[in-house]
Amino acid sequence: MQNQLVALVTGANKGIGLQIAKDLAARGLTVLVGSRDLERGEVAVKTIAGDARAIQLDVTNPVSIAAAAERIRREHGRLDILVNNAAIAQTGTWDASFEEKIKAGRPSVASLAEVRAVFETNVFGVIAVTQALLPLLREAPAGRIVNVSSSVGSLTLQSDPQNPHRIPSAGYVPSKTALNALTVAFANELENTRIKVNSACPGFTATDLNNFNGTRSVQQGAREAVRLALIDASGPSGSFSNEEGPLPW
Ligand SMILES: NC(=O)c1ccc[n+]([C@@H]2O[C@H](COP(=O)([O-])OP(=O)(O)OC[C@H]3O[C@@H](n4cnc5c(N)ncnc54)[C@H](OP(=O)(O)O)[C@@H]3O)[C@@H](O)[C@H]2O)c1
Numbered sequence: 001m002q003n004q005l006v007a008l009v010t011g012a013n014k015g016i017g018l019q020i021a022k023d024l025a026a027r028g029l030t031v032l033v034g035s036r037d038l039e040r041g042e043v044a045v046k047t048i049a050g051d052a053r054a055i056q057l058d059v060t061n062p063v064s065i066a067a068a069a070e071r072i073r074r075e076h077g078r079l080d081i082l083v084n085n086a087a088i089a090q091t092g093t094w095d096a097s098f099e100e101k102i103k104a105g106r107p108s109v110a111s112l113a114e115v116r117a118v119f120e121t122n123v124f125g126v127i128a129v130t131q132a133l134l135p136l137l138r139e140a141p142a143g144r145i146v147n148v149s150s151s152v153g154s155l156t157l158q159s160d161p162q163n164p165h166r167i168p169s170a171g172y173v174p175s176k177t178a179l180n181a182l183t184v185a186f187a188n189e190l191e192n193t194r195i196k197v198n199s200a201c202p203g204f205t206a207t208d209l210n211n212f213n214g215t216r217s218v219q220q221g222a223r224e225a226v227r228l229a230l231i232d233a234s235g236p237s238g239s240f241s242n243e244e245g246p247l248p249w
Contacts, residue, residue: 004051006076006140007229008068010034010059010129011086013044015207016148019222020083024229025050032072034086036064059086059125069132078139081229084129084179085148087122089172089209090114098211102167110170122175126182134195143195145186146228149240151201153177156248180240180249187238196237200225203242 006029012021013035025031025048033048034057035041041054055071058064072079090101091114104110126147137143153176157163167173180199187197205221206214214221224243228235240247 005029005080006032006072006078007081007083008032008034008055008057008072008079008133009083009085010057010125011036012083013037013040013054015209016202016205016218016221016225017083017085018044018047019218020085020148020225020229021052022048023222023226024081025052027230029081030076032068034059034068036061036086057129059084059129060120062128065128065132069136072133072136076136079133079136080140080142081144081146082130082133082137083146083148083225083229084126085225086125087148087172087175087209088118091117098213101211102169105169105171107168107170115171118171118175119178122172123178123182126179130182130186137195138193141194142233143193144229144231145195145197146225147179147183147197147199148225149179149183149199149201150176151203151242151247153180154240154248183240184238184249191237194233196231196235198228198231198236198238199240200228201240201242201247 007024009017009021011017012033021031021033030051032055033041033045033052036058038056045052045054055068057068152173158166183197183199202221203216204214205216206212
């Protein structure tokens with residue numbers, strides 16, 4: 001078994017996930033660059049300095065998840081870090097402004113098919129990938145799971161009338177609330193193991209997810225997830241934070 005730490009980042013062919021992969025590879029880790037389209041993953045790997053390898057992984061496809069887990073078991077025998085980063089705000093490549101997309105996601109009008117698709121990736125995908133990889137994380141001396149969440153998923157912040165960033169949404173926003181609930185649930189179940197599970201918020205980052213309306217760079221957006229991926233035994237489990245510190249649930 002290799003000594004170098006092995007990390008898997010889902011949805012790492014672009015955006016914040018790609019930057020997380022770059023940062024972990026720069027620290028000497030072997031990074032598996034999860035990409036639902038293997039070719040896009042292979043293109044992304046060429047932009048990463050260090051030991052990065054593309055791995056086909058569609059978080060909504062059980063066959064793809066099982067194949068990825070089997071490959072990691074065969075090639076590495078364990079997994080030290082899982083970053084559940086892959087997510088969608090809506091399906092497809094819909095040519096609309098960021099504002100129009102937010103409007104279409106309001107609870108009064110949102111398409112149920114869209115809401116289901118968003119939950120399939122952002123919530124059920126995380127359960128499926130984590131379940132498949134837990135046996136390999138248990139083999140690691142200090143397994144770490146980082147769920148890339150968002151402060152928009154904070155019920156405390158969404159229900160604060162003083163908060164100008166409240167977003168009425170039936171899909172993406174509740175999917176991040178549910179993801180945070182999963183962070184707590186997995187952390188509780190795994191509290192007597194060596195595995196720590198935390199939620200990281202990247203902040204409003206310029207990526208495809210928001211038509212590049214975000215005000216932070218991917219370098220900034222990746223930092224908290226990378227920090228939580230590399231915490232030692234004294235670090236938290238079942239926490240939710242951004243670069244500035246803890247966030248309310
Ligand atoms: N950008 C922000 O302001 C912001 C703020 C808070 C939280 N976040 C979170 O940060 C994470 C990364 O988002 P981003 O902003 O970097 O968005 P992005 O640029 O759109 O990247 C999303 C990634 O997820 C992948 N993906 C989508 N569905 C997938 C599936 N079924 N299986 C595997 N991969 C899939 C995409 O792959 P394809 O290229 O194949 O589509 C892409 O690699 C997400 O969890 C997001 O919710 C972002």
